[in-house]
Amino acid sequence: MKKYFPVIIHCLIIHSLVYSNDFSSSQLVSENATPQNFYPDMTVTEDGTIYVIWVNTTDGGDVYFSKSTDHGVTFSEYVAVNQSPNHASSIGFNGPKIAERNDTLHVLWADQRGGYDHTSAYYARSVDGGITWEETQVGHGYGINLYPELMVDSDGIIHAVFHYFQPGSWSYRHIAHTRSTNGGDSWSDFKTVSNYNPGEPCDCCPINLHELPNGQLIAGFRNNLNNIRDMYSVQWNSSNSSWGNLSPMSYDNFYVSYCPASGPSLVSQDSLIGMAYMAESDGESRVYLALSEDMGDTFAVKIPMEMTSVTNVFQNHPSAVITGDGNIHVLWEDSRDNGNILYGVLESGQDFMSDISAVNDSMTNSQEIAPNLGKDAEGYLYAVWVDCRYGRHIRFATTYPIPLSNQGSFTPDQFSVSPAYPNPFNPSTQFDLTLDYASVAQVTVYDITGKEVESIFDGYLEKGYHKIKWQPGSISGGIYLIHFRIGMQEKTYKTIYLK
Incomplete structure (x- = not known):
């Protein structure tokens, strides 16, 4: 693999946003849903089948699911995943998560059917491509579970983590972890993800579970030590079913007295680990890409998405993937021009982000939020986000080349x-x-x-x-x-x- 140059360096100066790149025109995923749609998550199979879930908050909250088998030309009519209507939680960036393995879909979300003070993590699976779902409670029966995260590792083990709070007082306890070795039929006892020495996890920032190329499972999250909120990781020890000690991934000494509601987005290939995350720079939140070439022992490289001479620019909520060529692709929110979803790529061997451009339509006149990025086996990219024009809808775009005969049906604004x-x-x-x-x-x-x-x-x-x-x-x-x-x-x- 080509090397990345150390330390922080080149800053690409951008005065206005570019609205042209390889992404298609945006497609409306939540077409027939009421316009209260939040926090989409997406998984893409190797052949480009796209599965999208999100929370719709009409009449409370439901987890909606839609899929595309033609690379995003069309999306299916949404169906509700949760079997108890109107109870899915959408506090903060507390959205559902989805994963796919061996033609089985797995979904995790926070659910309030037991009452606000007993918000719990629920799991559902589908073996027929999302037509029908069966669900079970996997969170604490007595407690508050928020910001769930889900992944299926290379051995087929399903891992679920979430922040655990004391009911009533809402005092923070820890990040809890449970796993299933039989496809979701049963789940293990809870394990505490970190010993929290020093500090404790930022309790309103999402967690990111990630499996390294060597099979090692890590959990990345924002830590909170007297309002210093840098990124840390811990490793799962499968031999004794426990989590290790904190290991720093960012060194910004990022002080913030409010919750940034933003966690890391981890990618890896060979010995390289990349982490897209938000930190503060001169009083403004900016997105960076930190790199480790020693499997996470140190993150010696820190690259800004881009820097601009314009002030009052705020960036957040990055989502990253790495393609087979070693390029790291990132989406993030940017506050310029009323709010956009920006894209950039760190090409293998380079030390700066390139192709900075907006993925959403150039005529956007209100905020675009909550991006999520996926890829297929050929390296094509797939993006979903929340479009806040006239309500909140889920939008989609892709770099997959849509055939000319389908361009008309693909464009959602005919x-x-x-x-x-x-x-x-x-x-x-x-x-x-x-x-x-x-x-x-x-x-x-x-x-x-x-x-x-x-x-x-x-x-x-x-x-x-x-x-x-x-x-x-x-x-x-x-x-x-x-x-x-x-x-x-x-x-x-x-x-x-x-x-």
Whole structure:
């Protein structure tokens, strides 16, 4: 493997975001769900089958599942994973987790069916591709379990960890770990993940379970020692079923008195371990990539995603994967331009991130959050995130080359609109608008010089038929252009107002 240069170095100066890269136009995953969707997680099989889960908070909370067998051209109708409706928790970044092995799907989430003070971790599995699910409680029966994390190791053992709090007082106890060696039929007694010396885990920051190339299981998390919140890991000792001592992964001396709600994202290949994480720089939260070339003994390299001369930029919630060529790919939240999901890649042998660009559509006018990145065996990338325009929906994009014949069906913002009728008109005219997918929409009136006259509509439209009516106010008669922008597609129609 090519070497990465030590220490922190190159800072790529970016003054404005780039909205072009190898990612496709975004697809709406939560198309028919109500617009209260949060914290997606995704797993991608070697052949590119995509499984996505998230929490929908309508009427409480449910874990929704959808899949795509054509690399994201289409997604299935969502189904609920949890069997007791309206109890899935969405506190903080407390979303569900999903893993796949040998055609069996595994899901873990925090559930409040026993009451708020008895939020517990629940596990479900599906052996028919997500059509049906069977579930069981795996968390503490007496206690509060939040921020669950799930993984299936190379031996097929299912591991589940979560933060454990004392009921009533909500005093923090520890990170708890349980595992199943029989495909989820039964689960082990709980083990404490760390001895917490010094400090204790940041109790509202997600945990990351990761299996190294040598089969070693590690748990990465943000530690809290008198509000110094750096990243640490502990190793699982399978011979005596216990966790080892804390090992530092970041050395930022990151002081923060509030909870950053952000954990590490770990990747590895051969002797290289990469960790994408958030820390503070000059009073602003920034995302970095720390590298270890000695299987985690030291993390001597720290690379910023990118640095900018613009102030008041905040980054968080990175998600990373490593592809077979040794390149490390990262998604993260960025606060510029009202909030975007940015992508960057550390190419093998380089010491700086490149191809920095936004994955979401360039017309975003509100925050995009909670990105998650996956890959298939060929190195194609798959991204999901929460789009906060007009509610909260789950969006998807991929670097997989969509065939030209499918481009139309892949683009989620297709629409058709009739010419204005009547035209010429007085006092009003209207259009018949049909959307193939739910989408954000703007309908704007311009005069013949291109000056904006008024906005007819600016909001969110559901899939299907809509009647758009324009009745001018106190303007003079003449030619006016009606401009439709639905998602990333645009059409303009000429009208004549008689007065």
